[in-house]
Amino acid sequence: MRSPTVAVVDYGSGNLRSVSQAVVHVAQYTGHNVLITSRAQDVFDADRVVLPGQGHMGDCMRELAESGLLDAVLHAAANKPLFGVCVGMQMLLERSEEGPTEGLGLIPGEVRRFQLEGRLQADGSRFKVPQMGWNQVCQTAHRRTPHPIWEGIPDQSYFYFV
Secondary structure: OOOOEEEEEOOOOOOHHHHHHHHHHHHOOOOOEEEEEOOHHHHHHOOEEEEOOOOOHHHHHHHHHHOOOHHHHHHHHHHOOEEEOOHHHHOOEEEEOOOOEEOOOOEEEEEOOOOOOOOEOOOOOEOOOOOOEEEEOOOOOEOOEOOHHHOOOOOOOEEEEO
16 A cells, blocks of 8 residues: 655745754654655645745745646645645735735635734734744634634644744
8 A cells, every 4th residue: 555645846936944854853753755856747636735835925926836836736735735834825815015916726715914014913023024932813804704724723722933
């Protein structure tokens, strides 16, 4: 029996090394094979797909299209688990206000810049961007409908950000 494969998409842009090292580390406990690939066929054939990203969403979307991997990523999203990391996660949304840039359109919504200049947190400290470490997440409803990703996760739950 073949071990399931996780494809980490290498489209020439992104935090490929750190993401792939993390996936390889976790895979040793799950029996998954990890393939870092720039080939569309590998993405089509994989059982799971990880889409990394770093920098500006517009640059990442352009690189993904120019690499010939866009259709494979969209196919993956429709047929198997797809996990976006950093800008890879942002690319899953419909658009970003930076640019503006069109995303993959897999998740309704828009990536928006934090408007935190001069603002303080409840404890009096300044907000840090990018957020690193533990913090609570406040859930907001899109079009007044809770998103299914939050099912079973209480509002104000703590998450670790890197």
